[in-house]
Amino acid sequence: MKTLYRQFTVATLFILAISILIGFTIANIFYITVTKEETIEQNVGIAQEIVATVQNVPYSDEGFDRYMQAVAKLGYQIALVDSSGNMNFFGEPFDDTTFPEEAKRVLTENDTYTGLDSFTDQIFMIGHFTNELHNTVGVPFERNGENYGLFIRPDTKLLGTDIHSVLIGFVVAIGLVSIIGMIWLARQLTRPIVQLTEATKHIARENYNYPLDIKRKDEIGQLSESFNLMQTQLQQNDLARKEFISNVSHDFQSPLMNIQGYADLLKSPDLPDGDRLAYTSIIDQEAKRLSSLTRQLLLLTSLDQGAYPMKTEEFQLDEQLKAVVRKYRWRLEEEDINLSYSLPPTLFRGDAELLDNVWDNLLTNAIKYNKPGGSIEIGLKTVGKEVIIIFKDTGSGISEDAISQLFERFYRGDAARKKDGTGLGLSIVEQVVQLHHGNVEVNSKIGEGSEFILTLPHPDLKQT
Numbered sequence: 001m002k003t004l005y006r007q008f009t010v011a012t013l014f015i016l017a018i019s020i021l022i023g024f025t026i027a028n029i030f031y032i033t034v035t036k037e038e039t040i041e042q043n044v045g046i047a048q049e050i051v052a053t054v055q056n057v058p059y060s061d062e063g064f065d066r067y068m069q070a071v072a073k074l075g076y077q078i079a080l081v082d083s084s085g086n087m088n089f090f091g092e093p094f095d096d097t098t099f100p101e102e103a104k105r106v107l108t109e110n111d112t113y114t115g116l117d118s119f120t121d122q123i124f125m126i127g128h129f130t131n132e133l134h135n136t137v138g139v140p141f142e143r144n145g146e147n148y149g150l151f152i153r154p155d156t157k158l159l160g161t162d163i164h165s166v167l168i169g170f171v172v173a174i175g176l177v178s179i180i181g182m183i184w185l186a187r188q189l190t191r192p193i194v195q196l197t198e199a200t201k202h203i204a205r206e207n208y209n210y211p212l213d214i215k216r217k218d219e220i221g222q223l224s225e226s227f228n229l230m231q232t233q234l235q236q237n238d239l240a241r242k243e244f245i246s247n248v249s250h251d252f253q254s255p256l257m258n259i260q261g262y263a264d265l266l267k268s269p270d271l272p273d274g275d276r277l278a279y280t281s282i283i284d285q286e287a288k289r290l291s292s293l294t295r296q297l298l299l300l301t302s303l304d305q306g307a308y309p310m311k312t313e314e315f316q317l318d319e320q321l322k323a324v325v326r327k328y329r330w331r332l333e334e335e336d337i338n339l340s341y342s343l344p345p346t347l348f349r350g351d352a353e354l355l356d357n358v359w360d361n362l363l364t365n366a367i368k369y370n371k372p373g374g375s376i377e378i379g380l381k382t383v384g385k386e387v388i389i390i391f392k393d394t395g396s397g398i399s400e401d402a403i404s405q406l407f408e409r410f411y412r413g414d415a416a417r418k419k420d421g422t423g424l425g426l427s428i429v430e431q432v433v434q435l436h437h438g439n440v441e442v443n444s445k446i447g448e449g450s451e452f453i454l455t456l457p458h459p460d461l462k463q464t
Helices: 004-056 061-073 103-110 124-129 162-202 219-266 273-304 317-327 327-333 352-368 427-437
Strands: 076-082 088-089 137-143 147-154 313-316 339-344 346-351 375-383 386-393 437-445 447-459
Touching: 004 061, 004 137, 004 147, 061 076, 061 088, 076 103, 103 137, 103 147, 103 327, 147 317, 162 219, 219 273, 219 317, 219 437, 273 427, 313 317, 317 327, 317 339, 317 346, 317 352, 327 352, 346 352, 352 375, 352 386, 352 427, 352 447, 427 437
Parallel strands: 339 375
Antiparallel strands: 076 088, 076 147, 137 147, 313 346, 375 386, 386 447, 437 447
């Protein structure tokens, strides 16, 4: 497997090599276009000054040699060629003393020779540093009635030793520091990624408490913070899932045990008819409770899907609310609860089936937690591009602490709110309202009742 650390190191070394190549190319282009001509002109000028001095001053042979040696010690390599082709050298020796054909014109035609211009077998400016006779400049001069050619080049060993050492040391230092820095940076970048990889393995094993301590202020630090948030959320989701399973199991187990227990009692042949009817009624109630729980669980599962298929249509919202009231008229009379409503004709666009569950849950809760002789008020009104539905009862009320948990699944608050309930109704209410891009507000006081205010946006709202 190609690790990120290895890939980063190889990529950085590759970039470094490309950078060196590009830098070398740019330096050569600059040398060819600017430095080369300047160097040739400078060397030709120095050679001409030497020749002028020799011609103007009547040096003896011994004095002439001493003068040439003195010039050579200043940092030059000199070759003196007479018309017969004999050569005398001053200064550091040349590695190659082959006399090029082009240089002979210095003696035969009194021409100036610039050897660096004739290099064709060298790469870029490497020829500038070759220690060969043809890498010189040559000028003609006359001494004692004989023609000579003075060929000269700077002694790069003498002139460039210190600067070359400094430059080489500088380049090597930069290279070492760059490589060490790259390796260190690669390790710094990959270490938190390795930690994140290890943390994901723990999460895959459902261990949501893996300590991930990455203190950075860059993108990796942001990734670490997001990972910690995800880990916390997964832990909460896991606890919620386990609690959900526990609650579902409990809510299924209780009616099932009741059904099983009373069914066993019904097997007795000596059971009085009154008890038989009572037991049958209990079994019927528990079966309905199981049916309601199953239906609500299926609905919640559907709502939990990321893209619930909304069946949007236009319908009379007031008629739907009246239909729900008619459905529970018998319970209102049985519980001696007065119900009043103000439902002006309102055409609404939404999912009628889902909203029917909302009104059903709100009305049954208002009946269930009301008191004998109590009342329920249902209101419907439009304000701008919003429709507002209000369910108000005179029941037992809800404490402030309980309101914040009211829409949690299986939450049933105090003992008074645990009777005949699944704890899923209000969770369904909230999800359906949010699916319609609305919100739910709850106002309640203990002993005085509760008020549920639903606000649903509807830009195409019409009055009929």
